[in-house]
Amino acid sequence: MEQENYSIVFSSSTGNTKKLADAVYEILPKDKCDYFGENDLKIPPSDLLYIGFWTDKGSADTKTLELLAKLKNKKIFLFGTAGFGGSDVYFEKILGQVKQSIDSSNAVIGEYMCQGKMPQSVRERYVKMKENPEHPANLDMLIANFDCALSHPDMDDLEKLKKIIKK
Structure with a gap:
């Protein structure tokens, strides 16, 4: 074909x-x-x-x-x-x-x-959010996903x- x-x-x-x-x-x-x-x-x-x-x-x-x-x-x-x-x-x-x-x-x-x-600014935003005592529970998972996506x-x-x- x-x-x-x-x-x-x-x-x-x-x-x-x-x-x-x-x-x-x-x-x-x-x-x-x-x-x-x-x-x-x-x-x-x-x-x-x-x-x-x-x-x-x-x-x-x-x-x-x-x-x-x-x-x-x-x-x-x-x-x-x-x-x-x-x-x-x-x-x-x-x-x-x-x-x-x-x-x-x-x-x-x-x-x-x-x-x-993803852009590095995304990870920086997640890390900054962790400083708030009432941060979302899934932030560690989001950071891990970001790190995995780098390659x-x-x-x-x-x-x-x-x-x-x-x-």
Whole structure:
């Protein structure tokens, strides 16, 4: 089966999602790529779109949601990163939220999410919150999750994505 033309569009706040986009681009035929780059809210010409996002409040970032809402009759592969990772259930919940922005004329042909590192300011905020005697009980867990996320997306995350794309 011949590879059809495609575009890879992504939003990447901290560089995590760009790493995933680079991994997708690395394994697909370059001569079939119509567009590779940041989401500028323009609808790419390809019928096959690889759309990457970063997680904001349990869904995709605003720019990605705006682009997804405009698309009609496209095949979409969603990929994203979330600072709070490690749980497929959490990732599925995010993807479910994202898919609500996709018109029913489109087909979601695949999806992938992994954990991504967060800005240091997030950890600093958690540590500062611990100074308050009435701080949330889950702060130690949030700090541990932050520390775990520092290495992501890692090589295993990127290889998993490549395997899914190759299928």
